[in-house]
Amino acid sequence: MSKRIQANDVDVYYGTFKAVEGVNIDIAPRTVTAFIGPSGCGKTTFLRSINRMHEVLPGAHVEGELLLDGENIYASNVDPVRVRSQIGMVFQRPNPFPTMSIRDNVLAGYKLNGTRLSKARADEIVETSLRGANLWNEVKDRLDKPGSGLSGGQQQRLCIARSIAVQPDVILMDEPCSALDPISTLAVEDLINEMKEQYTVIIVTHNMQQAARVADKTAFFNIQGVGEPGKLIEFDETNTIFNNPSNQQTEDYVSGRFG
Amino acid sequence: MSTPAPATARESSASLRGSRAGSAGDSIFSGLALASAVVILLVLAFVAIFLVSEALPAIRPGADLDSPVDSFFEYVWPLMAGTVMAAIIALLLATPVAVGVALFISHYAPPRIAKPVGFVIDLLAAIPSVVYGVWGWLTLAPLMVPIYGWLNEHLGFIPFFAGAPTTTGRTLLTSGIVLSVMVLPIITALCREIFTQTPILHQEAALGLGATRWEMIKMTVFPFARAGIVSSIMLGLGRALGETMAVTMVLSGGIFSWSLIQSGRNQTIPSEIALNFPEAFGMRLNELIAAGLMLFIITLAVNMIARAIVNKHKEFSGAN
Numbered sequence: 001m002s003k004r005i006q007a008n009d010v011d012v013y014y015g016t017f018k019a020v021e022g023v024n025i026d027i028a029p030r031t032v033t034a035f036i037g038p039s040g041c042g043k044t045t046f047l048r049s050i051n052r053m054h055e056v057l058p059g060a061h062v063e064g065e066l067l068l069d070g071e072n073i074y075a076s077n078v079d080p081v082r083v084r085s086q087i088g089m090v091f092q093r094p095n096p097f098p099t100m101s102i103r104d105n106v107l108a109g110y111k112l113n114g115t116r117l118s119k120a121r122a123d124e125i126v127e128t129s130l131r132g133a134n135l136w137n138e139v140k141d142r143l144d145k146p147g148s149g150l151s152g153g154q155q156q157r158l159c160i161a162r163s164i165a166v167q168p169d170v171i172l173m174d175e176p177c178s179a180l181d182p183i184s185t186l187a188v189e190d191l192i193n194e195m196k197e198q199y200t201v202i203i204v205t206h207n208m209q210q211a212a213r214v215a216d217k218t219a220f221f222n223i224q225g226v227g228e229p230g231k232l233i234e235f236d237e238t239n240t241i242f243n244n245p246s247n248q249q250t251e252d253y254v255s256g257r258f259g
Numbered sequence: 260m261s262t263p264a265p266a267t268a269r270e271s272s273a274s275l276r277g278s279r280a281g282s283a284g285d286s287i288f289s290g291l292a293l294a295s296a297v298v299i300l301l302v303l304a305f306v307a308i309f310l311v312s313e314a315l316p317a318i319r320p321g322a323d324l325d326s327p328v329d330s331f332f333e334y335v336w337p338l339m340a341g342t343v344m345a346a347i348i349a350l351l352l353a354t355p356v357a358v359g360v361a362l363f364i365s366h367y368a369p370p371r372i373a374k375p376v377g378f379v380i381d382l383l384a385a386i387p388s389v390v391y392g393v394w395g396w397l398t399l400a401p402l403m404v405p406i407y408g409w410l411n412e413h414l415g416f417i418p419f420f421a422g423a424p425t426t427t428g429r430t431l432l433t434s435g436i437v438l439s440v441m442v443l444p445i446i447t448a449l450c451r452e453i454f455t456q457t458p459i460l461h462q463e464a465a466l467g468l469g470a471t472r473w474e475m476i477k478m479t480v481f482p483f484a485r486a487g488i489v490s491s492i493m494l495g496l497g498r499a500l501g502e503t504m505a506v507t508m509v510l511s512g513g514i515f516s517w518s519l520i521q522s523g524r525n526q527t528i529p530s531e532i533a534l535n536f537p538e539a540f541g542m543r544l545n546e547l548i549a550a551g552l553m554l555f556i557i558t559l560a561v562n563m564i565a566r567a568i569v570n571k572h573k574e575f576s577g578a579n
Contacts, residue, residue: 056466058369085469095460099482108478109468162468 002029002200003069003086003169005050010064011229012042012049014057019045021229023064025219032192032201034211034238037221038253042230043204046221047172050202051087052080068169085109088163090173094155096147096162103143105158106130109166125165133161134191153184160191164199171195173203177210189214208254212242220250307555314549317542325543335550337515339557341431341525345506346499348435348519353443354492360443361450366476377451384444392508395437400428400509407432407520418517425522429511432519434527437505442495449491453484486569493565500558503529528554 005027012020020042027033035043048054049062052073066073073083096105106126110117117125126143130136135157139150147158156176163171173192177185192214195201205211211218219235234247245251316322317331328334360380364373407424414420457480465475481488512526512534519525532547539547 051467053463053467056463081469081471083469084467089463089467091460091463091467093460095458095464097461097464097478097482099479099485108465112465112468112470112474112478159464162464166468 002198004029004067005170005200005202006065006067006070007046007050008065008067010046010049010062010066012045012054012062013060014045015059017227018229020049020221021231023232025232025235027200027202027217029200030196030198031216032196032203032214034215034218035202035204035221036206036208036211036218036253037230037233038223039206040230041221041223043219043221044174045230046232047174047202047204048089050170050172051089052083053089055080085113085166086168087170087172088166088168090156090159090163090171090176092175093179094152094159096150096155096158098146098148100147101144102130102139102147102150102158105147106161106165108162113166129161129165130158132164132191132194133157134187135161151184153180153187156180156184156188157191160188160195164195168199170200170202173201175204175206178206185210208242212238218242220245220247220253222249222253310548310552310555313545314552315545317545317549318552323542325541325546331546331549334546335528335553338526338528338531338550339553340515341512342500342527342529342554343557344519344525345431345435345438345510345527346496348432349438349442349499350492350496352436352439353446353495356439357443357446357491357495358450358488360447361454362476362480364447364451365454366472366480377448380444380447382444383440384448388441388502388504389508391437391441392505395433395505395509396429399437400430400433403428403430403433403436411520419519422516422518422521424520427511427522429509429522430520431510431525434506434510435519437509438499438502441502441505442498445498446491446495449494450484450488453487453491454480457483489565489569493562496561497558500554500561501529503533506530507533 005025007023007025010020010023011018012023023046035047037043045054050066052062054060054062062074064074068083068087072078073087096102097108100108103122103126104111106129107117107122110122110125127136127140130139135154138154139158142149147155150158156179160171160176177188180188189210192201192203196216203211203214215238217236218238218241220233220241221230222233223230234241234245234250236246240246241250242254245254251257317324320330322331324331324334326334360376364377364380368376404424404426407420407428407430410420411422411424461479461483462475465478470478506527507530510526510530511522512530513523514525516524528550532551535543536547
């Protein structure tokens with residue numbers, strides 16, 4: 001199910017403002033890739049353009065080619081809704097649907113597809129997805145309670161379960177641990193390590209230790225100044241980025257000498 | 260002279276006990292808030308006491324009523340039925356339109372169109388009800404006559420469209436339509452406010468799962484706004500139940516009938532009171548006030564039901 005992501009000269013705009021310029025990247029299936037960089041460098045913006053969530057904002061648009069296993073997701077005949085159902089997203093703050101039970105949250109993607117599920121099949125999906133998100137043991141006795149009653153870390157894992165329930169090709173994570181305590185963060189990081197066996201995972205993080213812990217490859221984004229577009233500076237094996245970067249900017253950033 | 264140390268200690272503990280500058284404002288404000296709450300309750304209590312005490316002579320069993328009926332209930336039930344029917348027509352027509360307009364403004368229209376549309380809808384609320392009454396009587400009613408004829412011809416088997424249709428158009432259905440236009444801005448304005456408050460986080464969660472815009476609205480906006488939609492409908496209902504002037508001018512009232520397309524049928528409580536109050540005295544006055552009490556009770560009951568509906572789904576409301 002895991003697919004390759006390739007970007008060819010991708011520019012991302014907010015209205016007329018170019019936020020990200022000229023990204024070329026090739027992300028292999030079944031890997032974890034981390035996007036790091038200072039605030040405002042465009043890493044989240046670029047992440048959101050990978051599943052066409054960026055264009056939800058008025059005036060926002062993307063130029064260039066973004067290929068999902070060779071298929072351009074920005075081709076004119078591509079429906080962004082289909083793209084988003086194949087490229088799942090986990091957001092910065094946990095956002096389970098507050099009006100739905102835990103069970104319904106996990107099945108939300110199926111409800112959208114209009115798939116009719118038998119009770120047994122639905123139960124199976126709920127259990128596998130929640131197990132996949134390391135949440136099953138904590139919630140199996142209260143599947144009918146609202147998802148908003150869980151702790152922050154549990155909510156975030158519920159959101160991950162919701163994303164993997166529909167078996168997407170790629171999972172994007174936008175600072176998934178920034179609102180979580182260290183123990184929940186650890187739980188989510190363990191989960192990311194397991195997820196790469198089945199999915200292509202891309203994670204935006206401000207925490208460089210986290211990138212070092214979970215990512216196979218790391219991409220460093222940087223921005224020249226206010227009003228300038230963010231750029232992809234370096235993309236390599238995580239070890240290389242942190243220990244032996246080829247670009248001076250990367251070295252300054254990972255060694256903490258930056259700004 | 261004792262050592263200075265204890266004195267300092269006493270001083271610093273005293274400064275903890277005293278009140279901070281600005282705390283006077285705090286107690287003034289809480290006093291004001293309490294006073295406002297008490298005033299509201301008092302006013303409500305006085306209105307209720309007045310209604311009940313003035314209504315009692317008419318409601319009492321064996322009361323010597325002015326109207327040619329055996330009991331007060333016999334007099335008032337057609338009025339209650341007419342009031343509720345007119346209000347239900349108004350809400351049935353207004354709610355879908357209002358929710359649609361509110362969604363258009365909050366989620367579909369580009370900002371430069373949404374603003375003027377919202378403004379025009381708000382303007383509807385600023386039109387005096389007597390103007391609606393004249394419009395309903397002189398413009399809408401004649402327009403509705405052929406429609407009532409058609410309804411009677413094709414759907415006459417339904418009790419609502421039975422009987423000889425009106426020739427003036429001044430029916431309960433016309434009144435309901437006028438009322439629906441009047442409650443539209445109330446429901447729209449509230450729904451719009453609530454729809455725009457739906458957390459972006461939840462909307463993005465739905466979109467990120469591959470929801471279309473409509474699916475996103477069904478998944479996140481409606482569930483979030485549920486309680487608000489019910490409240491806005493209740494506010495609209497309050498207006499529709501209590502509206503006097505427009506109904507009085509549009510409706511040519513009379514005895515109770517299921518038919519909504521006949522003139523000289525049905526009457527609402529506010530309109531009945533308005534039409535008869537100037538010449539009423541003695542027992543007739545008590546009858547009319549008792550009718551007003553019934554309206555009060557209807558409104559109260561409807562609001563309590565709405566509260567119950569909203570509370571039933573509290574756990575999943577998104578407020579937690």
